[in-house]
Amino acid sequence: MMKLLCVDSEPVYREIISLCAEKEGVKVKSVASYEEAILAFENYAPDIVTLDVIVKGGSGYDLVKKLKALSGSRFVPMIFLASHTADSVMDKCFKAGADDFIPKPFNEVLFNIRLKTHMRHVELMKEMYRKNKALTYYQTMIEREHEMAHHVLDHIQTRSEKNSEQVAITRLSAASFNGDLALVKTRADAARLVFVGDFTGHGLPASIGALPVMQTFFDAVDDLVCVNELAVRINRILFSILPDYMFCAGYLILMTQEGEITYWGGGMPNAFIRRSNSSVDYLQSNHMPLGILSATEFEADLQSNKLNAGDTLIIVSDGVLELKNCHEEMLGDNKVKTLISNAYAEKSLITAQQIIEQQLAEYLGESEQLDDITLVALRSPCL
Amino acid sequence: MSISITVNDVKDIATITIVGSFDFSLFNEFRAGYSDLNKPYKTYVVDMSMVEYLDSAALGMLLSMRNAIEADCNIQLTGANAFIKNILMISRFDKRFDIQ
Numbered sequence: 001m002m003k004l005l006c007v008d009s010e011p012v013y014r015e016i017i018s019l020c021a022e023k024e025g026v027k028v029k030s031v032a033s034y035e036e037a038i039l040a041f042e043n044y045a046p047d048i049v050t051l052d053v054i055v056k057g058g059s060g061y062d063l064v065k066k067l068k069a070l071s072g073s074r075f076v077p078m079i080f081l082a083s084h085t086a087d088s089v090m091d092k093c094f095k096a097g098a099d100d101f102i103p104k105p106f107n108e109v110l111f112n113i114r115l116k117t118h119m120r121h122v123e124l125m126k127e128m129y130r131k132n133k134a135l136t137y138y139q140t141m142i143e144r145e146h147e148m149a150h151h152v153l154d155h156i157q158t159r160s161e162k163n164s165e166q167v168a169i170t171r172l173s174a175a176s177f178n179g180d181l182a183l184v185k186t187r188a189d190a191a192r193l194v195f196v197g198d199f200t201g202h203g204l205p206a207s208i209g210a211l212p213v214m215q216t217f218f219d220a221v222d223d224l225v226c227v228n229e230l231a232v233r234i235n236r237i238l239f240s241i242l243p244d245y246m247f248c249a250g251y252l253i254l255m256t257q258e259g260e261i262t263y264w265g266g267g268m269p270n271a272f273i274r275r276s277n278s279s280v281d282y283l284q285s286n287h288m289p290l291g292i293l294s295a296t297e298f299e300a301d302l303q304s305n306k307l308n309a310g311d312t313l314i315i316v317s318d319g320v321l322e323l324k325n326c327h328e329e330m331l332g333d334n335k336v337k338t339l340i341s342n343a344y345a346e347k348s349l350i351t352a353q354q355i356i357e358q359q360l361a362e363y364l365g366e367s368e369q370l371d372d373i374t375l376v377a378l379r380s381p382c383l
Numbered sequence: 384m385s386i387s388i389t390v391n392d393v394k395d396i397a398t399i400t401i402v403g404s405f406d407f408s409l410f411n412e413f414r415a416g417y418s419d420l421n422k423p424y425k426t427y428v429v430d431m432s433m434v435e436y437l438d439s440a441a442l443g444m445l446l447s448m449r450n451a452i453e454a455d456c457n458i459q460l461t462g463a464n465a466f467i468k469n470i471l472m473i474s475r476f477d478k479r480f481d482i483q
Contacts, residue, residue, distance in 0.1 A: 200440055201439070201443070202440075243447075244450045246443055247439075247442075247446070266474075289474055292446060
């Protein structure tokens with residue numbers, strides 16, 4: 001039940017206002033003076049206040065200021081009911097914090113209409129406050145989940161090979177984490193196994209599939225499992241554990257010491273091979289992403305290529321291609337190609353990676369990075 | 384509303400039209416779009432001619448739709464702009480959907 005506090009020095013108005021408000025189903029407390037009003041506001045905690053410009057023991061302007069201050073974050077409409085109806089009076093009332101002004105003597109119907117309007121506003125504000133509280137709760141929860149997902153993935157990432165003149169991995173996490181994963185490990189036969197993946201979705205759900213993928217990947221490194229068998233294994237695991245609306249786009253790449261590349265790609269943008277003569281070739285993913293097709297439908301056929309001395313293989317997640325500058329323009333395939341062609345002319349892979357990171361940052365400028373960015377660069381060890 | 388449904392019982396087609404950004408925010412609404420129909424249809428059309436952006440969550444939602452609907456029913460993805468069509472083709476959605 002909504003509560004109204006009526007502040008009026010004249011008993012007859014206290015009575016009229018009480019009667020009108022009670023007819024609308026509002027509980028009313030009426031007081032006659034400034035001091036009583038302050039006390040009642042604190043103890044009775046009304047939803048709406050009516051008051052006059054002239055109040056026993058103080059001024060209505062001061063009272064409204066005081067009551068607004070006491071309301072804090074609560075919205076309590078203050079309606080002036082006053083016999084002084086000059087524009088200057090009204091102006092002072094509103095400047096002091098009033099929400100409405102009704103001249104005395106007032107029409108009962110008009111008062112009820114205004115009262116109902118204010119009650120509706122109070123309800124709306126209360127509803128908004130409740131929703132805001134719920135949203136704040138969910139936001140905090142999601143932020144916590146994202147932190148946890150980051151933590152899980154960062155842990156996985158530590159098992160990957162450290163950056164060197166043959167491998168450079170750049171991962172730039174966005175505010176809303178979205179499940180990029182990059183793993184590189186050299187096998188006992190000196191061939192390098194690479195997985196660059198992009199899970200659907202954001203936050204914790206996106207990281208769930210990463211744990212079994214990591215395990216399968218490192219087992220495959222130890223057991224010298226071939227790439228097509230690894231693709232089959234990862235697909236089978238993700239198909240069984242992920243719900244049907246989640247999957248993982250990815251490249252699985254094996255590069256021998258001589259630079260021979262065999263790879264499986266599903267749902268990923270083209271990867272680039274920057275040749276030593278600065279031309280660019282592509283690796284293309286020609287399959288559906290991992291975790292969609294059942295074991296019987298899954299296709300594990302591989303493609304191949306070769307890295308010669310001085311060539312660089314660069315795999316980027318779609319976060320790189322969809323990077324937006326301050327004009328909302330996406331970076332796109334062509335610009336990435338140019339950046340890569342220039343940056344990896346550099347002899348040192350680590351320096352080249354720093355150059356490209358810097359150029360991506362320059363492109364982004366002041367705008368916010370929306371997606372995770374993963375950029376993996378590899379060179380053949382036979383240099 | 385960013386999703387609207389129209390049905391044509393004579394031609395046995397249900398059309399789901401999406402406007403704006405096709406992303407995770409439409410998860411429940413999109414699912415309701417095909418699962419709350421009175422009867423199954425022979426052909427489902429997802430009209431994307433007014434979709435500006437589509438993310439991987441939307442791809443997941445389409446796969447979920449494919450799984451929920453009888454395998455012998457056709458799902459057409461129509462009106463995709465070049466950017467979206469490229470995303471669909473990279474993920475080889477042509478294997479499961481009729482992309483037009």
